[in-house]
Amino acid sequence: MKKVVISVLGQDRPGIIAAVSGILFAEGCNIENVDQTILQSEFSGIFIAGIPVERNHADLHKCLLEGLEDMGLNVFIKPLDHSQPRLEFGESETFVYTTRGPDKKGLVASITRVIADYGVNVTNLQAVFRGSDNPSDNIMIYEVDVPSDVVQKDLHADLRRTAERLGLEISIQHRKIFEALNRVWISGPRVQGSKESREKGKTSEIDIGIEIDFGFKRSNSALVQFRSRFR
Numbered sequence: 001m002k003k004v005v006i007s008v009l010g011q012d013r014p015g016i017i018a019a020v021s022g023i024l025f026a027e028g029c030n031i032e033n034v035d036q037t038i039l040q041s042e043f044s045g046i047f048i049a050g051i052p053v054e055r056n057h058a059d060l061h062k063c064l065l066e067g068l069e070d071m072g073l074n075v076f077i078k079p080l081d082h083s084q085p086r087l088e089f090g091e092s093e094t095f096v097y098t099t100r101g102p103d104k105k106g107l108v109a110s111i112t113r114v115i116a117d118y119g120v121n122v123t124n125l126q127a128v129f130r131g132s133d134n135p136s137d138n139i140m141i142y143e144v145d146v147p148s149d150v151v152q153k154d155l156h157a158d159l160r161r162t163a164e165r166l167g168l169e170i171s172i173q174h175r176k177i178f179e180a181l182n183r184v185w186i187s188g189p190r191v192q193g194s195k196e197s198r199e200k201g202k203t204s205e206i207d208i209g210i211e212i213d214f215g216f217k218r219s220n221s222a223l224v225q226f227r228s229r230f231r
Helices: 016-026 057-071 107-117 152-166 175-181 195-200
Strands: 002-011 030-039 042-051 074-079 092-100 121-128 139-147 169-174 183-191 204-212 222-230
Touching: 002 016, 002 057, 016 030, 016 042, 016 057, 057 074, 092 107, 092 152, 092 175, 107 121, 107 139, 107 152, 152 169, 169 175
Parallel strands: none
Antiparallel strands: 002 042, 002 074, 030 042, 092 139, 092 169, 121 139, 183 204, 204 222
């Protein structure tokens, strides 16, 4: 089998992955990797699939377009090219850079320009912009691999200067520290209601929370709480 990379974009709705995978199965293809996310209301999915040697990827593209037309999805497909040598980055350390501040143009471009100038590779980026002047509403989290020959002190100083110029707070943490500062907690059940109902345990709650310390003041930790009521 030869391999192709398939990108699927469009308005999020139930059944997208089922539709794509169903078409690929019908065409004799084997899905090897999938990565998908929802950006605001847009679905974005990348599939790496093996296709029969005799199949033309242009024909497969046509089948996908026709099969997904009713869902209003855009499909792009390209051969997975292994002829180019894979870039080797050597030894590195993983850091997590978190910025917070008012939304404005050029935030991602400016921060990643500093990162790129030092030869640092961004391996994961999560950016949430809500268009608000409230700093806690606009957060970017960069996971990066810093090569061992990079002077971390200089890199991080440049990042802090850039963040200050942009009006951003920035947290710079080794990934191990970042992971150690994050925690998941579960408490409960707590029985609520009258004394009689509490004794019978008719209604109770379990609190499940995820706290992420972005490395700013402790009061600025992001706390997501989910409450489940059951009988």
